Amino acid sequence: MIYIKDMEDLDWRILRIVEICLKNHEWVPIKEIVKKAKLNQNEVSYRISRLIHIKMLNSSQYGYRISHWGYDALAIDTYSKKDLIVGMGGKVGVGKEGDVYNVLLPDNRNAVLKFHKHGRTCFTMGKRYRNYLADKRHMSWLYSSRLSAEKEFEVLTALYPIVKVPEPIANNRHTILMGKMEGTDLKKANLHRLDLNPEELFEEIIEEVKKAYKLGYIHGDLSEFNILINSDGDFVIIDWPQVIEINDNKFKIEKISSKDVEYDVEYYLKRDIGNLLRYFKKYGLNKDLDTLYNYIIN
C-alpha cells in the first residue's frame, strides 16, 4: 500500500532529490540531500525518517535510496499533477515483470497503468536486458525497469494503430499508461463458447504479426498469455518490452550458461509462431511453421 495521502510537500521534495542523486550514487548520503534541499539537517533527517516509515525510502549504512513503492509513488504523482489520470483502481493483472492497474482518465475513460518491475524479473529477460545495457555500469533495477517501460512505450507508439496493440497514452519512469482492453487473455478464453472461429482468429493474429514484422518488430514473447480478446473477437497483442528489432544486432545475442549464443530473427519469429501453433492445436488447427514464416517475411 502506498500512503500518498500522508505525504507532505517537503516529503515529495526530499524523495525527488534522492531520485536525482541516485544518478551518481548507489546510496545517497544525507549530506548530499541536505546540500540539494537547502534545508537544515534536522528537517532533512525528520523527512527521511517519515519516508522510511511509509516505505518510500530504503536505508543502509551508506545512505538512502528509493524503494519500489517510492518509485511507484513518484510516477503516480507525476501523472496526477499532469492531469493524465484522475483515479486509480485495483489490479488488473500481475505479470512476471510488472503489475497492471486500472486507472481513470480525465475524460472518464478507463485505461491501465503498467509498472515494470525488473527487481523480480524472469531470468532470460534479465539476461537480454543486461546485454543491451552492457555499457551501463551501474545498472539498477530502477534504471532497467525504466528502460523496459520506455522500450515498450516506444514500440506501442510505432505500432499503434496499424497493429492491434493497446493505445499508448503516456510514459513516466518505469511505467506506461495505455488503453484498456476489456476482455480476457486467450489462455482463459473459450473460443467455442464465444462463438469464434479459431482458424479465422489465428489468421487474423498472423496478419498482425506480419504487420509488426513489416514495421521492423518481432514480439519475442508471443503466446496465448499476451493476447487479450473480447466477446466480439476483437483482440490486442500486449507485453512488448522484450521486442526484437529487426535491424538491431544487439538483440540477437543471448548468454546461455555464460556462452554467447547467437539467435537470429528467424529463431525469434519462428518461436512466436510456434507458440501460437501450439495453442491453436487444441482447436484442431494444423499449419506448417515454415509456410507461415515465409508468408510473414514476404
Ligand SMILES: Nc1ncnc2c1ncn2[C@@H]1O[C@H](COP(=O)(O)OP(=O)(O)OP(=O)(O)O)[C@@H](O)[C@H]1O
Ligand atoms: N492494455 C491492457 N488492457 C487490459 N489488461 C491488460 C492490459 N495490459 C496488461 N493487462 C493485464 O495485465 C497482465 C500483465 O500484463 P503484461 O503481460 O503486459 O505484463 P508482464 O508483467 O510483462 O507479464 P508477463 O509476466 O506475461 O511477461 C496481462 O496478462 C493482462 O491481464
Ligand SMILES: [Mg+2]
Ligand atoms: Mg505478459
Ligand SMILES: [Mg+2]
Ligand atoms: Mg512480459
